[in-house]
Amino acid sequence: MGLLSFIKEAGEKLLGHADEQAAADPNAANQTAADAIKNYISTQGLDTSNLTVAFDGASRTVTLSGSVADLDTKAKVKVAAGNVQGVAGVNDDDLQPDDPQVQYHDVKSGDTLSAIAKEVYGDANKYPVIFEANKPMLSSPDRIYPGQKLVIPPQS
Structure with missing residues (x-):
């Protein structure tokens, strides 16, 4: 599907003081954010065992890769990752299975x-x-x- 846009000011407050941490160490801040987002997806009861989550603080984009069980799970994973405050987009180009137009x-x-x-x-x-x-x-x-x-x- 590609890049799905979200309103970065809306959503679950998981990232805390991410901007302050990003200024000190952007790579560590991105990894911390990715881990928090993956954990949030998991707490929604969605299987993340074959899911990789990356976060780019500069573009405020989550990139999902790997695989999930089915299209229903894929759609739920995408909206869970995007409905986090501070996330402006979710890229799922490398997440399987491929989905028809959702x-x-x-x-x-x-x-x-x-x-x-x-x-x-x-x-x-x-x-x-x-x-x-x-x-x-x-x-x-x-x-x-x-x-x-x-x-x-x-x-x-």
């Missing part, structure tokens, strides 16, 4: 999963499809926030 949605102020489902599928009652596609990153259908990127599964 759709994403950037949450805006006032959005609900029902409203997104109505916009995408034409039926607000299909919000559980979006919720399930974004678990475990979403713990409740009501816990989305502006700037978050969600996976939108194909209509079945």
